[in-house]
Amino acid sequence: xxxxxxxxxxxxxxxxxxxxxxxxxxxxxxxLFGSERSAGRSYTVKGREVTVELLEEGDAFxxxxxxxxxxxxxxxxxFASTITKHSTLMIDNSSAFRMDEDVPLVVxxxxxxxxxxxxxxxxxxxxxxxxxxxVPLQALERKTHIRRVHVATYQCASGAGASGMAELEQQTxxxxxxxxxxxxxxxxxxxxxxxxxxxxxxxxxxTKEEMKMYNETRKIMGSDIRVSATCVRVPxxxxxxxxxxxxxxxxxxxxxxxxxxxIGEGCILMDDPAQQVYPMPLDLSGRDEVxxxxxxxxxxxxxxxxxxxxxxxxxxxxALNAIQIGEYIIRNK
Numbered sequence: 001x002x003x004x005x006x007x008x009x010x011x012x013x014x015x016x017x018x019x020x021x022x023x024x025x026x027x028x029x030x031x032l033f034g035s036e037r038s039a040g041r042s043y044t045v046k047g048r049e050v051t052v053e054l055l056e057e058g059d060a061f062x063x064x065x066x067x068x069x070x071x072x073x074x075x076x077x078x079f080a081s082t083i084t085k086h087s088t089l090m091i092d093n094s095s096a097f098r099m100d101e102d103v104p105l106v107v108x109x110x111x112x113x114x115x116x117x118x119x120x121x122x123x124x125x126x127x128x129x130x131x132x133x134x135v136p137l138q139a140l141e142r143k144t145h146i147r148r149v150h151v152a153t154y155q156c157a158s159g160a161g162a163s164g165m166a167e168l169e170q171q172t173x174x175x176x177x178x179x180x181x182x183x184x185x186x187x188x189x190x191x192x193x194x195x196x197x198x199x200x201x202x203x204x205x206x207t208k209e210e211m212k213m214y215n216e217t218r219k220i221m222g223s224d225i226r227v228s229a230t231c232v233r234v235p236x237x238x239x240x241x242x243x244x245x246x247x248x249x250x251x252x253x254x255x256x257x258x259x260x261x262x263i264g265e266g267c268i269l270m271d272d273p274a275q276q277v278y279p280m281p282l283d284l285s286g287r288d289e290v291x292x293x294x295x296x297x298x299x300x301x302x303x304x305x306x307x308x309x310x311x312x313x314x315x316x317x318x319a320l321n322a323i324q325i326g327e328y329i330i331r332n333k
Contacts, residue, residue, distance in 0.1 A: 128317025139264025
């Protein structure tokens with residue numbers, strides 16, 4: 001098994017390298033690819049020094065079995081044919097192909113078997129906020145159908161990449177030293193602020209990020225579920241949070257929902273309000289699971305349920321989900 005990581009120097013690329021080592025991903029060789037900016041850098045992977053190669057057209061992927069690609073939608077579209085032309089399987093972390101009918105959109109805890117049919121040799125990794133939400137939703141869906149969801153996201157700086165984290169850290173340092181705060185990555189100052197604006201606004205008043213949650217959830221769950229989202233950038237460094245309200249086909253008690261989450265694949269129930277136990281991003285950065293708490297019945301709807309969830313969007317929301325797809329394919333090929 002020979003694998004490649006495209007976009008190796010980015011935040012998700014670096015996490016992919018870590019996960020290949022941590023999970024002992026089965027591979028004989030690993031190659032790293034990147035832009036002109038990162039080509040020539042070296043990283044240690046499984047005890048070997050690997051130099052980042054320039055991503056360019058040609059036959060570099062001829063002997064690669066799986067390529068994990070995290071270099072942005074533009075790069076994915078431009079190089080998809082180069083990566084897949086010798087039957088390399090491209091597991092793509094961008095938005096480039098997610099809604100294409102002939103490209104499976106996969107969260108292994110929900111629809112792993114979809115990864116086994118990839119006619120274009122491309123599998124899409126969903127948006128981080130969608131991944132985090134559908135894992136606990138699937139735990140409920142196994143008990144009763146979910147008709148609709150309202151969700152408010154609280155998305156940390158690292159959702160905008162390493163430069164997003166760097167800007168929040170720099171604003172913190174500059175504020176402490178009484179210096180003017182620079183705003184480059186986000187539409188407004190993030191420090192001491194909340195920004196209800198992630199990605200570009202659409203004609204219907206929702207942002208592209210919010211519409212991703214609507215469209216991707218339906219495709220992954222293979223359901224008529226309706227989703228209305230408000231996505232907010234918050235001044236936390238890493239791990240996204242979501243407040244979720246569900247309308248179920250049949251009512252479910254709080255205890256039944258907690259048990260569903262407790263046994264749900266990829267979920268960890270963290271729900272003891274009396275002891276001030278609930279998921280928080282400060283505690284859960286670097287973890288693999290989706291943590292669920294504040295489970296309760298919705299006071300406005302007898303079939304309603306509310307919960308709060310937190311997950312590291314660089315790991316489960318991006319790199320780990322891709323690695324899990326690769327592991328599933330290897331186990332089932």
